[in-house]
Amino acid sequence: ETGVTQSPTHLIKTRGQQVTLRCSSQSGHNTVSWYQQALGQGPQFIFQYYREEENGRGNFPPRFSGLQFPNYSSELNVNALELDDSALYLCASSPLAGGVTDTQYFGPGTRLTVL
Amino acid sequence: AQSVTQLGSHVSVSEGALVLLRCNYSSSVPPYLFWYVQYPNQGLQLLLKYTSAATLVKGINGFEAEFKKSETSFHLTKPSAHMSDAAEYFCAVRLIQGAQKLVFGQGTRLTINP
Numbered sequence: 001e002t003g004v005t006q007s008p009t010h011l012i013k014t015r016g017q018q019v020t021l022r023c024s025s026q027s028g029h030n031t032v033s034w035y036q037q038a039l040g041q042g043p044q045f046i047f048q049y050y051r052e053e054e055n056g057r058g059n060f061p062p063r064f065s066g067l068q069f070p071n072y073s074s075e076l077n078v079n080a081l082e083l084d085d086s087a088l089y090l091c092a093s094s095p096l097a098g099g100v101t102d103t104q105y106f107g108p109g110t111r112l113t114v115l
Numbered sequence: 116a117q118s119v120t121q122l123g124s125h126v127s128v129s130e131g132a133l134v135l136l137r138c139n140y141s142s143s144v145p146p147y148l149f150w151y152v153q154y155p156n157q158g159l160q161l162l163l164k165y166t167s168a169a170t171l172v173k174g175i176n177g178f179e180a181e182f183k184k185s186e187t188s189f190h191l192t193k194p195s196a197h198m199s200d201a202a203e204y205f206c207a208v209r210l211i212q213g214a215q216k217l218v219f220g221q222g223t224r225l226t227i228n229p
Contacts, residue, residue: 004158033216042119042205042219043159056215090158092217104217106151106158 002027004093004107012113013081021076021110023091030095031055032074033104034066037088049074078112086114117142117208121220129228134193136223138180138206141187148189149207149217150180159205165189176200201227 005024025032031050035043045058049068063079092104122137147166151159163174170182180191203224207217
């Protein structure tokens, strides 16, 4: 069974640029959540996708957007990058059955550095 | 809104000693509770979870946690620390219904002294 994978592992961008991060969910999981983990902090929820629709959003501006594809993989897009966007971005997948989301399983993350 | 407080950003114990990592939560309704571990340069790995069944939950690697509603706590323990337990530990809360997001604490870095 393949776990959650993310790409790229590391990324360096400059202020004002745009970035796309990718996530492949674990086999059998149809829900993907994205989290931002700043250095020395706990992860913060960005948003969640279920069946290609946004299914909840945290306190992040609209320049953070996402997509989920029919195969349940997902993308996180960030426009107009700011220095504070430097963080580890974590993707988590979970099964959704009967309206109750089960445990979220995390990928290794993408380390984004904004200069 | 739910929140999590982890008491102690850094805990240091000797190898073989008891590990106790503290977590208190705030939630207006009964929550689900989780402990995750993060090793350097890695993602989060689930240690254990409480989902309103038994209040004493056993997890991987010898860890366990007890849900105490009266104290709004979900402390993580391990009887005997191993060097391999050195990592960052995060407590998280999620509502049973509504928004399907995890709310994490700030984390506790566990150091094991030989």
